[in-house]
Amino acid sequence: MAKEAGVVKSLSGKAVAVDQNGNERELKVGDIVYMGESVKTSDAADKVTIVANNGKELTVLGSDTLSLNPNTIGAEGLADISALQNAILNGGDLTKLEETAAGGNAAAGGGDGVSLGEARFAEGGHYSNINENYRNLTDTNRAFASYDSPIGGYADGGTGAEPVIIPGAPTVTFISDADNDGTLGRVEHLADNSANTSKVLIEVPNDGTVRAGDILNVTVTDPNGVQTTTNIVITPNIIANGYPLDAPVEKNKTSKVEATITNFQGNESEKGEDSVKVIPEVINPPTVEFTNDGDGNHTLNRSEHANDPDPSKTKVVIKVPNDANPGDKLVIEVTNPDGSKTPLPPVVITPEIIRDGHPIEVPVERDKKTTVDAKIVDKHG
Known part of the structure; x- marks a missing residue:
């Protein structure tokens, strides 16, 4: 049976583990990974953090691969990896497990050094592209950064913390309101599927501040003032094409749609909104x-x-x-x-x-x- 190498601590996007026979499994938080496996991500927004069996963390960012072997994992430390798995799944204190595994803080690098064979990272941060073909990295001010992005990667200053990301505001549009005057005339409303609804498109920013897995919060206020809120997981298709919906409408009443985005850090965007009132118009007789x-x-x-x-x-x-x-x-x-x-x-x-x-x-x-x-x-x- 393959030796346990660590546990998935956190996951954003998608990551898979591939064994030496090429068998692939999708990972989720709390899954155990094994020596000899490779952890792979495929999208720029993907990120997976693994707590190794010596208590240290390894993070794979973007489209990347981490081979799990003695060179990348290091010496064993935890007698029972199930304790680490339970702590992750139940929100326990990982520090106690890490101190037990490592025998206290490391003597060098301020207690956050990570030893990978002969490659030593004297400061915290993200690292990836780690495999058996490694060599010493001499830049102690920027230990390793194979991936730079506005929403992830190396954190300067050795803190290991990600930068705070505030998602951009979504744009809400009642599509049939062609002149954007907040009213739907008879001809404009003919573009809608029924007399009781009107088409809405919510577009999310494609500027790097929003990524797949973030949450689109949509609140629809119907013509009678009743609000309904729906939380939608943002997909690559939504980022590319927007999120369509049909909002309820009635003659001489106003309908409104509001939207915000909550990202993986829990930060919320400013609000986007649009509203319309259906104006009844009589068709001239024949x-x-x-x-x-x-x-x-x-x-x-x-x-x-x-x-x-x-x-x-x-x-x-x-x-x-x-x-x-x-x-x-x-x-x-x-x-x-x-x-x-x-x-x-x-x-x-x-x-x-x-x-x-x-x-x-x-x-x-x-x-x-x-x-x-x-x-x-x-x-x-």
């Missing part, structure tokens, strides 16, 4: 024209009706207003000469109908009235 009623007196005389090929019918054209949109529906109902009503199938308005109108034929009888009623309904009803 115009109904009996084509052969030349004088517009709502009657058909003999000469006018002679233009209709079928004496039992007459031609009608329904013209739609300019504020109608392709995709709106034309709803028509005919009141027949006998007083019965005939609803016609809804007609989807096309650019051609907007330009030329929609022609139909309706029944007529001598000395009896025929009526055509028409209205326009958009996709939200």
Whole structure:
């Protein structure tokens, strides 16, 4: 059975352990790693810290590999690695375990020296790219830094502490509010999926202050003032493309979406927000024209009706207003000469109908009235 080398103390992003046969397993906090394994990270934002069996910490940053062998781990110190594992998982005091393992503080380097074979780090900090091909590093002011980044890497001054990262604020946008005036008119609202929702896009900064694994905190205030908060784990896709959602909306009421980001250090960004009010707008009515009623007196005389090929019918054209949109529906109902009503199938308005109108034929009888009623309904009803 492979010898235990250490325990995963902390993990941000993803890390895997690969044994000498190439078998790979994903690591989580509290997992034991073994001699002969290699710990690998693949993304610039990945970071894993391992407490070795001598109580010392080794950190792998970015896209990197740490081989677990006597050269990198050093001498054994803990009689029972399960005590270290339990302390990590239960929030115990690791210092006591480390002092027991190491027999007290190291004699040199202020008590935080780390001996890796012949390579000695006289100051604390992150180190990686450690393998059997190592050599002495003579710069005692900057012990080792194979990875520099605004959000990780070597901490100057020998403190070993990471710099404080304050994530940038997210940007919240109601997409259909094309003129960004805080209101949704009828035409703008047609871009939404339904009359009761409006599309929102929350974009997170891609400037290095936010990374996968951070938390996007989204609070939606609905038209009745009820707030709902959702916490979303940020993924690479969210960083690249943003986080979309549909916010509830109602006519003459305001809806608001707010968002902040909490990063791996527990620091919270400033707030981004946007709001809209749906403004109801009435569509202008269509115009109904009996084509052969030349004088517009709502009657058909003999000469006018002679233009209709079928004496039992007459031609009608329904013209739609300019504020109608392709995709709106034309709803028509005919009141027949006998007083019965005939609803016609809804007609989807096309650019051609907007330009030329929609022609139909309706029944007529001598000395009896025929009526055509028409209205326009958009996709939200």
